[in-house]
Amino acid sequence: MPRALWLLVIGMAVNVTGASFLWPLNSIYIHDHLGKSMSIAGLVLMLNSGASVAGNLFGGLLFDRIGGYRSILLGIGTTVLALLGLSVWNGWPAYVIFLIIVGFGSGIVFPSMYAMAGSVWKEGGRRAFNAIYVASNLGVAIGSALGGIVAAISFQWIFIANALMYVIFLLIAVFGYKGINTLAVNKSNRIIDKKKVDSRTHLYALLILCFGYALLWVGYCQWQATIAPYTQEIGISLKQYTYLWTINGALIVLGQPLMNKLVVHLAKTIKSQIIIGTIVFAIAFYVASEAEQFSAFAVAMMIMTIGEMLVWPAVPTVADKLAPLGREGFFQGIVNSAATGGRMIGPILGGMLVDFYGMERLFIVMIVLFLLSLFTTFIYDRKLVEKQELSAHVS
Structure with a gap:
C-alpha cells in the first residue's frame, strides 16, 4: 500500500x-x-x-x-x-x-x-x-x-x-x-465538468444501491438492539454475548487478507461480491432464528461476519467508481449517510417488531429486507448498462 x-x-x-x-x-x-x-x-x-x-x-x-x-x-x-x-x-x-x-x-x-x-x-x-x-x-x-x-x-x-x-x-x-x-x-x-448528464445517472445508481445498503444495516444493528436482550432471555450470559463481538472483530482483522484472495476467485465483479454478501446475511439470520444455544449464535455471527466482510468495503468501492471526478466526497457522503441511517432506523423498527410481534417475526422481516436489498443490487446499474450498450451501438 x-x-x-x-x-x-x-x-x-x-x-x-x-x-x-x-x-x-x-x-x-x-x-x-x-x-x-x-x-x-x-x-x-x-x-x-x-x-x-x-x-x-x-x-x-x-x-x-x-x-x-x-x-x-x-x-x-x-x-x-x-x-x-x-x-x-x-x-x-x-x-x-x-x-x-x-x-x-x-x-x-x-x-x-x-x-x-x-x-x-x-x-x-x-x-x-x-x-x-x-x-x-x-x-x-x-x-x-x-x-x-x-x-x-x-x-x-x-x-x-x-x-x-x-x-x-x-x-x-x-x-x-x-x-x-x-x-x-x-x-x-x-475533469471536474466532464459529462454532467452521466453524473446524474451515476447518482441515481448509487442512491438505489445505498437504499439496499441501508436495509442491510437495519438488519445488522439488530445484533446490538434486539438480539442482545433476546440472548439474555434464553439463558445466554452477557459474557457469552460479548464473545460474539470478539469473534466478529477477530474474524475481520485476521480473515480479511484471506477474504481478499478468495474474492478474486469467487466474485469477479464488485456487484457479484455484494450479491453474495447479501445472501450470506440472509443465511446468517436464518441460522440465528433457529438458534437456542451460544454455539449456534456463534455460528450465525461467523456467517454474518463473512457477509459483512464482503459487503461493507464493496459499497464505498462502487461509490468511488461511480463518482465523477470532483464529486468523490459527495458520493462517499451518501454511502456513509445510508449506513448511519440504517443504524438510526434499525433499533426503533426492531424494537417495535419485537414488542408487537415477537422475535420470530423480527427474523422474518429482516430476511425479507435482505431480499429487497438483493433486488436493489441487481437493478442499481441497469441504466448504466443500457447507456453503455446504446453508446456502443451508436459508435
Whole structure:
C-alpha cells in the first residue's frame, strides 16, 4: 500500500478507537448515571445518528469544494471541542447537546477519509477500502475493550480518553494529510465538468444501491438492539454475548487478507461480491432464528461476519467508481449517510417488531429486507448498462 494510505489507515484506527470508548456505553450512562428512561436514551442516540447523517453529507460536499485535508481538520476540530466540553459538562441536557455536535463533527470526517483512500490508490480498487474497513474494525475492538476497563474506574475518564484519542488523530491529520489533499484536489480539478448528464445517472445508481445498503444495516444493528436482550432471555450470559463481538472483530482483522484472495476467485465483479454478501446475511439470520444455544449464535455471527466482510468495503468501492471526478466526497457522503441511517432506523423498527410481534417475526422481516436489498443490487446499474450498450451501438 502507498504511504499515504497507511497514514489514512492509522488515522482511521485512532479515530474509531476514540469513538468506541463512548458509543457502546451511551445508553448505560444516560439511563444509569443521568437517570433517564431507555426511551429517552434511544431518542438521544437517534439525534446523535441524525447529526452524523447531516455531517456525512456536509463532509462529502466539503471534500469536493475545499479538499480532504481541510474537511478532516474541520471535522476533527469540531469533535475535539465537543468532547472537551463533554469532559467538563456531562450532565443533562449538556450531554445531549455535546453528543449531537460529536455526531456532526465525526460525520464530516468519514466521507473525506474514504474519498482520499480511493484517490491515493486508484489501482488498488477494493483493497484500499478493505484496508480502511479493517482499520475501522480494529478501532472498534480496541476502543470497546478499553472503554469497559476505563468506565469501571470512572465514567469521567471515558470522556477524557475519548477526547485524547481525537487529539492524537488531529495531530496525525495535521502532519500527515496535507500532501494527500493536494493529490486528491488536483485529480478532481482536471475533469471536474466532464459529462454532467452521466453524473446524474451515476447518482441515481448509487442512491438505489445505498437504499439496499441501508436495509442491510437495519438488519445488522439488530445484533446490538434486539438480539442482545433476546440472548439474555434464553439463558445466554452477557459474557457469552460479548464473545460474539470478539469473534466478529477477530474474524475481520485476521480473515480479511484471506477474504481478499478468495474474492478474486469467487466474485469477479464488485456487484457479484455484494450479491453474495447479501445472501450470506440472509443465511446468517436464518441460522440465528433457529438458534437456542451460544454455539449456534456463534455460528450465525461467523456467517454474518463473512457477509459483512464482503459487503461493507464493496459499497464505498462502487461509490468511488461511480463518482465523477470532483464529486468523490459527495458520493462517499451518501454511502456513509445510508449506513448511519440504517443504524438510526434499525433499533426503533426492531424494537417495535419485537414488542408487537415477537422475535420470530423480527427474523422474518429482516430476511425479507435482505431480499429487497438483493433486488436493489441487481437493478442499481441497469441504466448504466443500457447507456453503455446504446453508446456502443451508436459508435
